[in-house]
Amino acid sequence: MFKKKIDTQEKMVELITNRWSGRAFDEKKPVAHQHIISLLEAARWAPSCFGEEPWRYIVCDKTSNEAAWGKAFSCLVEGNQSWAANAPVLILALANTVFSHNKELNRWSQYDTGAASMSLCVQATSLDLMVHQMGGFSAEKAAELFSIPDQFTSMAIMAVGYQLPEDEITAEMMERESSERQRNPLAEQFFDGEWGRPIR
Numbered sequence: 001m002f003k004k005k006i007d008t009q010e011k012m013v014e015l016i017t018n019r020w021s022g023r024a025f026d027e028k029k030p031v032a033h034q035h036i037i038s039l040l041e042a043a044r045w046a047p048s049c050f051g052e053e054p055w056r057y058i059v060c061d062k063t064s065n066e067a068a069w070g071k072a073f074s075c076l077v078e079g080n081q082s083w084a085a086n087a088p089v090l091i092l093a094l095a096n097t098v099f100s101h102n103k104e105l106n107r108w109s110q111y112d113t114g115a116a117s118m119s120l121c122v123q124a125t126s127l128d129l130m131v132h133q134m135g136g137f138s139a140e141k142a143a144e145l146f147s148i149p150d151q152f153t154s155m156a157i158m159a160v161g162y163q164l165p166e167d168e169i170t171a172e173m174m175e176r177e178s179s180e181r182q183r184n185p186l187a188e189q190f191f192d193g194e195w196g197r198p199i200r
């Protein structure tokens with residue numbers, strides 16, 4: 001996937017700098033199973049509260065299981081379907097809301113699942129794979145279609161695949177794809193010792 005220039009105060013690890021959420025997936029290029037496993041390994045080794053590992057991932061690879069891919073795809077909102085249709089792999093990310101050791105509410109389960117998903121995204125970047133996480137889907141439909149037990153919350157569907165070669169990306173898609181990556185100023189949301197005091 002092509003690189004985007006971003007404005008940072010200090011240099012970062014390249015894999016973090018280079019990750020971004022693309023939409024121009026190449027439907028002709030499947031993802032090798034060993035690469036899918038490598039993404040899952042990255043998620044697996046994320047830290048979690050109490051070592052609970054509350055995340056669950058359902059991989060829906062169009063190449064090996066078109067029916068599962070179709071189920072995940074049908075959960076997406078229309079706006080996401082318009083481009084995710086070309087992603088060869090869709091992965092449903094879920095969080096276990098209950099601690100296994102005491103059956104109490106695990107209020108860190110979503111935090112931990114997000115951390116695992118970010119590890120997965122960084123690993124994907126290292127393999128030149130694109131991951132685009134989506135909250136725009138019906139969690140109720142996903143729960144029903146995938147028979148998800150009640151204590152698990154569907155957090156995101158991730159589109160995974162390779163970016164189209166640049167000369168195959170339509171002008172309309174390219175406009176979106178090449179848009180500048182932006183963030184709020186560091187000092188606006190990162191504080192120094194007390195709430196609201198910008199770090200410099």
Ligand SMILES: Cc1cc2nc3c(=O)[nH]c(=O)nc-3n(C[C@H](O)[C@H](O)[C@H](O)COP(=O)(O)O)c2cc1C
Pocket residue numbers: 019020021022080132133134135136137156181
């Ligand atoms: C939990 C989550 C849900 C998201 N939902 C959607 C979505 O439904 N549709 C979409 O196009 N992008 C979605 N995104 C992608 C964000 O819009 C994107 O990460 C953000 O604009 C920053 O861009 P970047 O990832 O390229 O840095 C989602 C991202 C996350 C982490």
